[in-house]
Amino acid sequence: MTIANPAADELGSAAQRDRRKRILDATYDLAKAGGFDAVQMRAVAEQADVALGTLYRYFPSKIHLLVSALGRQFDEAAQRVTTREVPGDTSADRVLHVLRRMSRGMQGDPQLTEALTRAFMFADSSVAAEIHVVGMSMTAIVTHAMRGGPAAPGQEASEQDVAVARVIGDVWLSALVSWVTGRSSAAETAQHMETAIHLILRD
Amino acid sequence: MTIANPAADELGSAAQRDRRKRILDATYDLAKAGGFDAVQMRAVAEQADVALGTLYRYFPSKIHLLVSALGRQFDEAAQRVTTREVPGDTSADRVLHVLRRMSRGMQGDPQLTEALTRAFMFADSSVAAEIHVVGMSMTAIVTHAMRGGPAAPGQEASEQDVAVARVIGDVWLSALVSWVTGRSSAAETAQHMETAIHLILRD
DNA sequence: GAACGAAGTGGAACGTGTTGCTGTCGGACC
DNA sequence: GGTCCGACAGCAACACGTTCCACTTCGTTC
Numbered sequence: 001m002t003i004a005n006p007a008a009d010e011l012g013s014a015a016q017r018d019r020r021k022r023i024l025d026a027t028y029d030l031a032k033a034g035g036f037d038a039v040q041m042r043a044v045a046e047q048a049d050v051a052l053g054t055l056y057r058y059f060p061s062k063i064h065l066l067v068s069a070l071g072r073q074f075d076e077a078a079q080r081v082t083t084r085e086v087p088g089d090t091s092a093d094r095v096l097h098v099l100r101r102m103s104r105g106m107q108g109d110p111q112l113t114e115a116l117t118r119a120f121m122f123a124d125s126s127v128a129a130e131i132h133v134v135g136m137s138m139t140a141i142v143t144h145a146m147r148g149g150p151a152a153p154g155q156e157a158s159e160q161d162v163a164v165a166r167v168i169g170d171v172w173l174s175a176l177v178s179w180v181t182g183r184s185s186a187a188e189t190a191q192h193m194e195t196a197i198h199l200i201l202r203d
Numbered sequence: 204m205t206i207a208n209p210a211a212d213e214l215g216s217a218a219q220r221d222r223r224k225r226i227l228d229a230t231y232d233l234a235k236a237g238g239f240d241a242v243q244m245r246a247v248a249e250q251a252d253v254a255l256g257t258l259y260r261y262f263p264s265k266i267h268l269l270v271s272a273l274g275r276q277f278d279e280a281a282q283r284v285t286t287r288e289v290p291g292d293t294s295a296d297r298v299l300h301v302l303r304r305m306s307r308g309m310q311g312d313p314q315l316t317e318a319l320t321r322a323f324m325f326a327d328s329s330v331a332a333e334i335h336v337v338g339m340s341m342t343a344i345v346t347h348a349m350r351g352g353p354a355a356p357g358q359e360a361s362e363q364d365v366a367v368a369r370v371i372g373d374v375w376l377s378a379l380v381s382w383v384t385g386r387s388s389a390a391e392t393a394q395h396m397e398t399a400i401h402l403i404l405r406d
Numbered sequence: 407g408a409a410c411g412a413a414g415t416g417g418a419a420c421g422t423g424t425t426g427c428t429g430t431c432g433g434a435c436c
Numbered sequence: 437g438g439t440c441c442g443a444c445a446g447c448a449a450c451a452c453g454t455t456c457c458a459c460t461t462c463g464t465t466c
Contacts, residue, residue: 013463016413041453051415053456062453121324125385132386167374167399174373182328183335196370200402219443244423254445256426265423 022048023058027069031115039066039115060126066119067130073116074137077102082144091146092201098145099172099193106176107186117180120173138169146201164200171196225251226261230272234318242269242318263329269322270333276319277340280305285347294349295404301348302375302396309379310389320383323376341372349404367403374399 026047030039041062045055059065081098088094106113123131142165143157144150157165172193179189229250233242244265248258262268284301291297309316326334345368346360347353360368375396382392 019414037452040451051417052454053416054414056454057413060454118325121380122321123384127384128386131384163395163398164402166395167402170377170399171370171373173377177324181326181330181334183331192366192369195366196373199367199370202405222444240422243421254447255424256446257444259424260443263424 019048019050019054020058023050023055023065024069024072027065028073028112031066031069032109032112035111036066036115036118038111041065063119063123064127064130066116067123067127067134070116070120071130071133071137074134077105078137078140081141083150085149086145088148090201091148092197094148095142095145095168095201096194096197098141099168099197100190102141103186103190103193107179110180113176114180117173117176121177135169138172139165142168167200168197171200222251222253222257223261226253226258226268227272227275230268231276231315234269234272235312235315238314239269239318239321241314244268266322266326267330267333269319270326270330270337273319273323274333274336274340277337280308281340281343284344286353288352289348291351293404294351295400297351298345298348298371298404299397299400301344302371302400303393305344306389306393306396310382313383316379317383320376320379324380338372341375342368345371370403371400374403 023044026044027039030043030047039062041055042052044065045052048055050058055065059068081102086094086098088097120131120134139162143161146161146165147157175184175189175192175196178184179186184192226247229247230242233246233250242265244258245255247268248255251258253261258268262271284305289297289301291300323334323337342365346364349364349368350360378387378392378395378399381387382389387395
């Protein structure tokens with residue numbers, strides 16, 4: 001996000017980091033404009049100004065590419081969310097607050113959301129590493145919201161909390177899929193999420 | 204399932220019903236043997252002994268085809284399940300019993316499950332009708348399990364029950380996806396389901 | 407600075423989902 | 437019987453993900 005991020009994936013040269021970034025940016029732009037179908041490997045390569053073969057050297061498939069882009073998005077979102085206090089008196093309120101905020105963000109970019117969600121759902125085990133990144137961010141977001149504020153050092157979320165967060169993540173994902181695929185409206189999705197959260201988090 | 208099913212989709216001629224059945228059977232066989240990738244439209248057409256164009260006349264895309272096949276499967280499963288008593292003292296026990304049984308069935312046919320789940324997750328709004336069939340079967344299965352036995356006539360599941368069943372369906376679907384895509388083992392999936400059900404159904 | 411190898415370029419080629427076209431067949435209607 | 441029409445067969449063609457290959461470029465090593 002800032003000018004130089006020295007901690008960004010430990011790739012060899014600056015040129016390589018730059019290529020990788022250009023590729024992910026192109027993916028992001030294309031996805032945002034036209035969704036899953038618009039992210040065509042030739043188009044990504046062209047827009048990122050790399051050869052098709054190079055693109056495949058960096059990301060072995062379209063799915064890897066999109067899931068990596070999703071990972072970057074979620075990572076940024078998680079960073080933003082988990083450094084703030086979350087308003088709300090109960091964990092259900094707080095989780096709903098956060099999820100509503102994220103949903104609003106995603107609904108503002110339906111094409112982007114569609115592309116990334118599709119990719120996530122279609123990924124197989126070869127994408128496990130990238131998927132795991134996304135899952136961790138999602139769990140971090142939800143556990144943080146349940147807790148209400150930044151974790152005290154050394155005070156990680158309990159196993160129980162993580163299990164709950166995962167279930168919530170599952171429901172969220174399903175809801176996202178049915179929204180993305182046009183099977184339910186934004187309002188229905190929100191309502192469903194609310195019902196589910198209250199069901200799961202009965203403080 | 205039986206020799207003649209007069210209620211089967213109100214298609215014109217017997218020859219057409221037969222073609223449709225041959226196509227779905229071919230889809231089933233190919234999916235069972237080789238999963239999503241093995242269900243190739245040319246192969247389905249050949250095995251069903253219809254022309255490629257005809258296949259597309261019956262099912263406008265591979266996704267429609269697979270989701271329809273999934274619908275048939277779920278429908279049969281729902282019929283089987285919902286006519287029996289479900290053992291278990293609590294609704295959580297009963298739901299777990301049913302889901303475990305279904306999971307076992309699906310794990311016995313991993314390729315088939317992979318193909319159908321993938322298709323389900325990839326479907327867009329043009330497949331909404333077929334998807335809805337699947338969703339209804341799923342909800343019916345879960346509400347039946349919660350209740351414990353066949354519904355008394357006129358005593359439908361309450362709105363609350365349906366909402367709960369949907370949430371459970373969501374979690375199940377997510378778990379299924381992560382199993383199908385090789386991100387978690389059968390045992391982990393089962394464990395996760397158990398945790399989730401106990402979380403949601405605290406009688 | 408010459409040689410080497412890894413990484414990148416450019417582009418052809420292949421597989422599979424999807425579309426479209428042309429001809430054939432079988433039943434409905436006169 | 438002849439005609440018409442819709443469904444089907446057979447097949448070519450296109451689009452896009454993916455692979456592969458020959459060539460170039462650039463940094464490293466001697």
